[in-house]
Amino acid sequence: MNCRQISDFLMAYLDCELDPATRKAFEYHLALCPPCVAFMQSYEQAVRLGREAFECQAPPPRVPEELIRAILAATGATPPGCTQPPDCSKPPQGSKPPGPPSAP
Numbered sequence: 001m002n003c004r005q006i007s008d009f010l011m012a013y014l015d016c017e018l019d020p021a022t023r024k025a026f027e028y029h030l031a032l033c034p035p036c037v038a039f040m041q042s043y044e045q046a047v048r049l050g051r052e053a054f055e056c057q058a059p060p061p062r063v064p065e066e067l068i069r070a071i072l073a074a075t076g077a078t079p080p081g082c083t084q085p086p087d088c089s090k091p092p093q094g095s096k097p098p099g100p101p102s103a104p
């Protein structure tokens with residue numbers, strides 16, 4: 001078995017689909033050929049990562065709260081956390097109620 005055949009049989013080997021004789025020749029070549037071992041390991045890792053990416057639904061990216069507030073401020077909506085509307089019945093503290101205009 002040569003390196004070309006290793007790459008051909010690699011998927012079958014990882015899936016345990018090789019017959020015992022081919023598997024033995026495959027492993028015999030791996031014992032003598034470090035580049036093929038490295039190739040198999042990188043291939044195995046890529047397959048595993050691909051399966052994980054396919055099976056596991058990644059959580060949605062976390063949106064920073066500052067961005068939400070900036071968007072809501074731009075659209076004029078109330079930012080989250082400020083459920084109470086501004087109280088307009090009372091004047092803001094520190095300011096005097098409007099009095100009669102002073103005569104000149």
Ligand SMILES: [Zn+2]
Nearest residue numbers: 002003033036
């Ligand atoms: Zn090889």
